[in-house]
Amino acid sequence: MSKAQIITKYQTQIQEILAQNHLQLFEINWIYEHETNVLQILAENSDSSVTNVEFDNLIAANEAISVLLDDDTDLTEPYVLEVASAGAERQVKNKEVLINNINKYFFLKTSTSYEGVSEFNATLNTYNPSTEEFTFSFFLKGKPKKAILKFTEIIFIRFAIKF
Template identity: 25%
Template sequence: MSKNVTEITEELVIPIAEEMNLELVDIEFKKEGKNWFLRVFLDKPEGIDIEECGQVSEMLSEKLDEIDPIDMPYFLEVSSPGAERPLKTKEDFMRHTGKHIYVKLYEPIENEKEFEGTLVQFENDTAMIEIRVKSRKKQLEVPFDKIAKANLAVTFN
């Protein structure tokens, strides 16, 4: 079976990111309107700047041109994941303990499939999330394998 565009891109960008002490957060290849976009999201603890995005874009673009895995016109975008960065791995959850997150589940817990709250802890493959139910706070245990999608959530106080 042949590798898809995101798998090939991941193999090409990881050595570049590691050399620059950057973390690969996500890759997406999707059509918007009539155009295709290959988006690579990178980060580091103190945040990534536009110069670093430009450097990675140039190096990755050269590598993509060499092997030419995409047989259609597309736009390459390299950027920060932004304030609502996705949480994909167990390490992401451990690193973002104490942060406000949004979680969507594969199957309901207490009749709900979506929660927003504070990630209190992550251990034994389970996220402990403090949510608000009306005026009181409640802690909810969410197994990692039930999480379909999760990301940091911006709160306005």
């Protein structure tokens, strides 16, 4: 079975199972790893302001999804089911996640260059709902800088770990 077939047939049910366990779907992958097919379901918290995913929620979701898939006769080839966290440095896919994560640290690629730099790590300081702009602070060559960006000006953004 392909990733597209799994998404078509099961995505809604998988999302419901994840929601029952305070999770939301981040991504579904069908990969071949170590001579085994792996159905990888990556999840994050339903409440995007909570960054750590509870392991018990992942286990419960894994068990429920496993029961769902075990009844399918179309899944004839062996596979391993993996329900996991999308990770600490997961990509931010929508503006609502950013809005709920003020004061968090991110890696950004922007359409705007700041002194020749369009990729940087920064802290999200504020969101202005009237202008729909995010204010990020970062250091460039040891000097503090601010970037004011609309979500559409961000080419790529993910959570980052600050060392």
